[in-house]
Amino acid sequence: MENLKLGLICMTSISSQMIIEEAKKYFSQVDLIDIRKVEIMMNNKQTKVLYDGKELENYDCLYLKSSHRYAELMYGLTEIFKEDTFIPLQAQAHLLAHNKFLTHLTYAQNKILKMPDTYYAAKISETKNFLQTLNYPIILKFPSGTHGKGVIFSESSKSARSMVDALDVFKQPLIVQDYINIQSDIRVIVTGNKIAGSMRRIAAGGEIRANAHMGGNAEPYVVTSQIKEMCLEAAKRIGAKICAVDIIESDYGPLILEVNTSPGLQKITEVTKKNIAGEIAQYLFEETSKIKQSKDKLQSRDLMGQAGIEEIGERDFQIDLVVRNGKIVLPEFVTKMSSFRDEEEVTLKITDNKIEILKD
Ligand SMILES: Nc1ncnc2c1ncn2[C@@H]1O[C@H](COP(=O)(O)OP(=O)(O)O)[C@@H](O)[C@H]1O
Numbered sequence: 183m184e185n186l187k188l189g190l191i192c193m194t195s196i197s198s199q200m201i202i203e204e205a206k207k208y209f210s211q212v213d214l215i216d217i218r219k220v221e222i223m224m225n226n227k228q229t230k231v232l233y234d235g236k237e238l239e240n241y242d243c244l245y246l247k248s249s250h251r252y253a254e255l256m257y258g259l260t261e262i263f264k265e266d267t268f269i270p271l272q273a274q275a276h277l278l279a280h281n282k283f284l285t286h287l288t289y290a291q292n293k294i295l296k297m298p299d300t301y302y303a304a305k306i307s308e309t310k311n312f313l314q315t316l317n318y319p320i321i322l323k324f325p326s327g328t329h330g331k332g333v334i335f336s337e338s339s340k341s342a343r344s345m346v347d348a349l350d351v352f353k354q355p356l357i358v359q360d361y362i363n364i365q366s367d368i369r370v371i372v373t374g375n376k377i378a379g380s381m382r383r384i385a386a387g388g389e390i391r392a393n394a395h396m397g398g399n400a401e402p403y404v405v406t407s408q409i410k411e412m413c414l415e416a417a418k419r420i421g422a423k424i425c426a427v428d429i430i431e432s433d434y435g436p437l438i439l440e441v442n443t444s445p446g447l448q449k450i451t452e453v454t455k456k457n458i459a460g461e462i463a464q465y466l467f468e469e470t471s472k473i474k475q476s477k478d479k480l481q482s483r484d485l486m487g488q489a490g491i492e493e494i495g496e497r498d499f500q501i502d503l504v505v506r507n508g509k510i511v512l513p514e515f516v517t518k519m520s521s522f523r524d525e526e527e528v529t530l531k532i533t534d535n536k537i538e539i540l541k542d
């Protein structure tokens with residue numbers, strides 16, 4: 183196993199702990215970092231990140247997943263560490279995904295990423311005027327609600343207008359959205375270019391929200407090629423290599439509802455019987471290794487120059503061969519430039535004046 187360090191910056195939920203356990207199979211060090219104990223100190227000379235009062239150590243991989251309350255902090259931490267660390271979510275992903283209005287705005291006019299018709303205004307008075315122009319029922323939503331808690335169903339303009347007045351006490355803008363009459367949604371977990379797992383969630387009787395927190399049930403679901411393409415595109419547009427995408431099926435085809443950069447893993451693991459946390463851990467490890475290897479390659483090129491090793495072609499080098507106790511000893515850069523690992527099974531092809539090492 184390579185010596186790679188993972189830091190998981192999160193709120194220490196059960197899902198995060200599931201990832202930590204799986205990551206221990208791959209990374210040599212895995213740290214659970216409680217985002218609530220993270221501080222950033224900066225001035226014109228330097229930026230320092232503290233964890234529990236001490237400077238945060240360096241990691242090869244940082245995976246940040248937390249609630250919308252810490253979206254700005256996650257944005258900041260990603261910007262600070264992105265040069266030297268593999269981070270599966272771009273800084274902006276935390277702001278975009280934690281706000282359904284910004285998510286929809288990112289996808290607006292995208293040919294693949296269709297959404298229910300969505301409206302958003304700064305002022306409640308504008309929203310109230312708009313409500314009179316709609317066909318009912320409709321959905322009202324808080325942009326950063328989760329677990330179905332910020333989603334409200336309204337059957338008439340009259341009820342919608344009074345709801346909007348009542349909701350004005352929260353002093354938050356509201357999303358108004360077309361209601362899609364199907365009491366289920368599809369939850370898909372994306373890791374890189376793969377779908378790690380997917381399920382169909384069915385709302386409990388009398389409920390329109392399919393979230394498990396709202397008593398919904400779920401069953402395994404195999405994504406169609408269209409939904410797969412949508413989910414990969416949605417993740418890419420938002421800048422998240424790991425995320426969950428919620429999709430609702432309408433008469434006009436599948437529509438995106440939201441992207442979740444900190445999805446719960448218990449339900450989907452139970453329903454799909456797949457090791458989703460394991461898939462995430464493995465993805466983090468593979469990407470981190472790839473980046474580490476290419477960095478090592480660059481570094482070894484520098485070292486080669488310093489050691490006087492001459493490069494005489496794209497991958498040809500002239501060295502003085504070392505044979506010690508009858509064994510050929512190759513310089514370290516040869517190992518680093520290759521992707522060979524210790525104890526890997528290889529085939530040696532040997533002729534009079536040529537040795538080739540091939541991966542099996
Ligand atoms: N426009 C809509 N039409 C019909 N049902 C909806 C709509 N928007 C949301 N829902 C239902 O409410 C649930 C929660 O909505 P979602 O936008 O995913 O917010 P949350 O972040 O709270 O999960 C969805 O899974 C779906 O069942």
Ligand SMILES: [Mg+2]
Pocket residue numbers: 329330393428439440
């Ligand atoms: Mg949702």
